Amino acid sequence: MTAAVRQPGWTRAITAIVFGIAFSYGLSIGARALFGYDPYLDGEAVLQIALIATPFFFMVGLGLFDYWGYWMSGRPTRPEDHSGHGAKSWKSYFYPNTDHKVIGVQYVVHSFFFLFVGGLFAMLIRAELAQPGRQFLDANTYNGVFSVHASLLIFLFIIPVFAGLANFVLPLMIGAPDMAFPRLNALSFWMLPIAGVMMLGSFFAPGGSFASGWTAYAPLSSSAPIGQVFFTIGVQFAGASSIATALNFLVTIITMRAPGMSFFRMPLLVWANFATSLLVVIATPFIAASQFFVLLDRALGFNFFDNGQGGDVLMYQHVFWFYSHPAVYIMMLPGFGIISEVLAVKSRKPVFGYRMMAFSLLAIVVLGFTVWAHHMFVSGMQTWIRVPMMITTAIIAVPTGIKIFSWLATLWRGVLKLDTPMLFALGFLTMFTCGGISGVMLAMIPITIHVSDTYFIVAHIHYVLFGGSLFTIFAGTYYWFPKMTGRMYDEKLGKIHFWLTFVFFNATFAPMHLIGVEGMPRRVADYADQYAGWNLAISIASFGLGLSTLVFAYNMISSWRGGPRAVGNPWRALTLEWQVSSPPPVFNFDTIPTVVGGPYEYGIPGAVHGVFADTPPPVTARTTPATTSSPARD
Amino acid sequence: MEAAAIPANAAHHDHHGPPEANRSSRVDPQMLGMMLFIISEIMVFGAFFTAYFFIRVVHNDPWFPINGVELPKLVAGFNTAILVSSSLTLHWAETCAKKGNRFGLKAGMLTTFLLGLTFLFVQINEYVHIGFAPHDHAEGSIFYGLTGLHGAHVAIGLTLLAIVNIRAFKGHFTPENHLGINVPGIYWHFVDVMWLVVYFTVYIL
Secondary structure (H helix, E strand, O other): OHHHHHOOOHHHHHHHHHHHHHHHHHHHHHHHHHOOOOOOOOHHHHHHHHHHHHHHHHHHHHOOOHHHHHHHOOOOOOOOOOOOOOOOOHHHHHOOOOOHHHHHHHHHHHHHHHHHHHHHHHHHHHHHHOOOOOOOOOHHHHHHHHHHHHHHHHHHHHHHHHHHHHHHHHHHHOOOOOOOOHHHHHHHHHHHHHHHHHHHHHHHOOOOOOOOOOOOOOOOHHHOOOHHHHHHHHHHHHHHHHHHHHHHHHHHHHHOOOOOOOHHHOOHHHHHHHHHHHHHHHHHHHHHHHHHHHHHHHHHOOOOOOHHHOOOOHHHHHHHHHHHHHHHHHOOHHHHHHHHHHHHHHHOOOOOOHHHHHHHHHHHHHHHOOOHHHHHOOOOOOHHHHHHHHHHHHHHHHHHHHHHHHHHHHHOOOOOOOOHHHHHHHHHHHHHHHHHHHHHHHHOHHHHHHHOOEHHHHHHHHHHHHHHHHHHHHHHHHHHHHHHHOEOOOHHHHHHHHHHHHHHHHHHHHHHHHHHHHOOEOOOOOOOHHHHHHHHHHHHHHHHHHHHHHHHHHHHHHHHHHOOEOOOOOOOOOOHHHHOOOOOOOOOOOOOOEEOOOOOOOOOOOOOOEEOOOOOOOOOOOOOOHHHHOOOOO | OHHHHOOOOOOHHHOOOOOOOOOOOOOOHHHHHHHHHHHHHHHHHHHHHHHHHHHHHHOOOOOOOEOOEOOOHHHHHHHHHHHHHHHHHHHHHHHHHHHOOHHHHHHHHHHHHHHHHHHHHHHHHHHHHOOOOOOOOHHHHHHHHHHHHHHHHHHHHHHHHHHHHHHHHOOOOOOOOOHHHHHHHHHHHHHHHHHHHHHHHHHHO
């Protein structure tokens, strides 16, 4: 038993959590006694300290800091035996691991778990809204449910699932044996379950879960019941996780590319993650700061948002949206990368305008920082900010338009293979364009003033995040499923999944435009009788949409368990990740390949992207299962 | 070490370590990582300066002295000198490390650490005697917010310096291998420069 407590792992982690809670009690009581507060024991104070402290105890207990601890104290570090690298069985996925492929799978599976949790909350919302009047959620619980729905799907699904997919394929694509900082990579994954548990755990807080939306506007959030703190602190962990991952991606891309892999020979997925990581590193600190302000106001009585004391309420919205507008590109750019990969491979053509595709990503990064106040047209901010923000918002549609038209030109006269990843990619193209058009509409001040806080906003956000981001995530998941698992998914079920999703998605969210323009307010548990018909239809369609994800879940689980073995390169793709076995060997490559051409030279006879020193030209699929090449080290 | 021990023609099933990654940039990965981390730290400060801007300029209430309480510009000025001199001693230590001067490295690192610690103590002492609390008014909130945020960064920097000290005294650094000083060092320089900005905007302006 003592040995189990001393070894890094779950026993030690749970012991550490107990110590963390004890520490929080001790610190809170000690500090209150020192400053003469009465009573010494204050539940909320303990809870707020515990929410910050216990995650660190947990991570230390799990062993994420062990190596650094040895290094920092100047003791000899254990020689790198690669024992924490690569999965030996399914159990390995529940422990910290330094293999980017294991971390990638951890990320993706963990994120999809939260997709299903967040989706269940959506089902609850639609069940409540099926008819006017109160069904089975009271107004406050309803506010909590939609807040947790949005927060989980944004911070624990869309942002990390892209990081997960990129974690798996990006080092392979650039010909690197791993990420630049493998231990930091493990640490950034393990911060996510902490954020997820916190956000879900807020339902058990006295006064209910956080109920101020995912935007958590102050002073509503700085005066809300204690459940709000679960969001305030949970977001810090999710944000720290994505900053650490982004930093890791940037260093990996800059310093670890294979010989010959110049920036303009990188696959566009790598470009997309490069751009996204820049956004994350620069913008995410702003949401961290906004939540620090809320926490300081709540816990220590600061006056950042107390107008009577000289504070400024609008400051929250400026700081928040300075992160959260770039965040919508953080949630979209990696998807652009996935689509570029899928479309080029599935239409057997080079990506049209490769350089413009890369430059438009960078243009979006730059312009993304100039448009934040278009979320605040009706907030009562200075009116002179409105028109400049309207213009920049209209301008940012230009680089996005460049991408859309380049994808269309890529498809032009291609030999299209309409399998599941391609269907989702085409679904993305159409649906994201719809969402983009309603986005340009919303950039126009008069329209925003008319439809602000109505279901038109809900329709727009779901067209870009569901029809946009989620479709690219599905496309990417199907596309790299053979590479990640070594198995083929069921094509028929995949197509059924696509068509069900596509039809029910439109049936659910398209009518929201109409009731939005008619004036149905969002974020309200009840509504006027005139919207009853459409809402019932939307609710029924949304249940269909919910059920369609079960097809996906069944397909993924059954194919992973017993699908036919995948060859190394089932799509005949040129990028480097397909030139190794499926799943790839533990250390990715025996020797680092040399890149000799562009990544998308499809349809050009004899075109090669990378060559391997010890194997004749690429497409030969080495079907060695990864298990046999796992490191048999003592 | 494993990879080197294996003959080049060994079958890849016996491959024990990862292949050596290609270095596609002359920048050290560690240094680049620290630079990117510093960029995100600058943005955290940027958000706090946004709050400062809204409270001081947009809201436009009178800045210090408030209710007759003035900020201790002189004490903080001396404290600034202490922090700036710690950057100089750090640079001296780094130069010594490059030249292989062990004593200079140890003396320089220890001095830097102690100067940083002094700064932090003076700052805390200033809080004790300053005469207003963060919950008195928004100006107090942003004063404590900015200086406290910076103090937290000094604490992080001191932790890094402590690690460098331990490793310096154990003799881990050589004239060829001193990245472990330079990477925390650049962070400490950042903490110094950021203090100059905080001092100038909060105390002087």
